[in-house]
C-alpha cells in the first residue's frame with residue numbers, strides 16, 4: 448500500500464519530512480536505545496539533509512548510512528558518501544555515527560561479506576528513504592543490470608551487493624530489496640512531474656524486473672510513504 452504525501456513546494460516537503468523523520472528516530476531511540484536510517488543519494492534529498500541536520504535530537508544514538516553508493520573515491524563529487532557528509536552530517540546531526548559503504552579500495556566479494564556483517568549490527572533499519580530514477584530503479588537496483596534479479600530476490604538474506612548498471616556510471620554497492628523492505632518506516636522521496644509520471648507507470652503493472660521500484664510500491668505487507676512535490 449502507498450500513502451501519498453503531496454506538497455506545494457519542495458521546501459515545504461523538506462520541512463515536513465524532516466519533522467516526521469526526527470520524530471520516528473526519537474521514538475526508536477526511546478523504544479530500544481538506538482536508531483538507524485538509510486538515505487538515498489542523488490540530487491533530490493539535499494534540501495531534506497539540510498533541514499534534518501538542524502533537528503535537535505539525540506543523534507549520538509543514531510546510525511546513518513546510505514541505501515547505495517557509487518564505487519568512487521569519497522572525495523569524488525559523484526560520491527553519495529561525500530553528499531551526506533557535506534549536507535547531513537553537519538550541525539546537530541554531526542553527532543551521528545556514519546556507516547560508509549565505501550570503506551576499501553577494492554570492491555571484492557570478501558569486502559561485501561565483511562560490510563554486510565558490520566551492517567547486520569544495525570539492521571533492520573528503522574527508516575529507509577528511497578529515491579527513484581526515470582527508469583524505475585531505486586537504490587542501485589537497476590533494471591538494466593545483470594544483478595537485478597539478485598537485488599530483488601525476496602528470499603535472499605539482507606545484504607550489501609555489487610551492481611554494475613549499463614545505463615548509469617560506476618559500479619555500485621547497494622542494500623538489496625531483502626534488507627530495505629524490512630525497514631519499520633519506508634519512504635519514496637521524489638520531486639517533479641516526470642517522477643510522478645514514472646510512479647503512475649510503476650503502478651500500472653507488477654513487473655518489478657522492468658521497474659524495481661514496483662517491488663517496494665506493490666509489497667502487500669509494507670506501506671511505502673511517497674513524499675512528492677512539484
Ligand SMILES: O=C(O)[C@H](O)[C@@H](O)[C@H](O)[C@H](O)COP(=O)(O)O
Nearest residue numbers: 487488489490491578579580586
Ligand atoms: O546513488 C543514487 O543515484 C541514488 O541512490 C539513486 O537511487 C537515486 O535516488 C535516483 O537515481 C534518483 O536520483 P535523483 O534524486 O538525482 O533524481
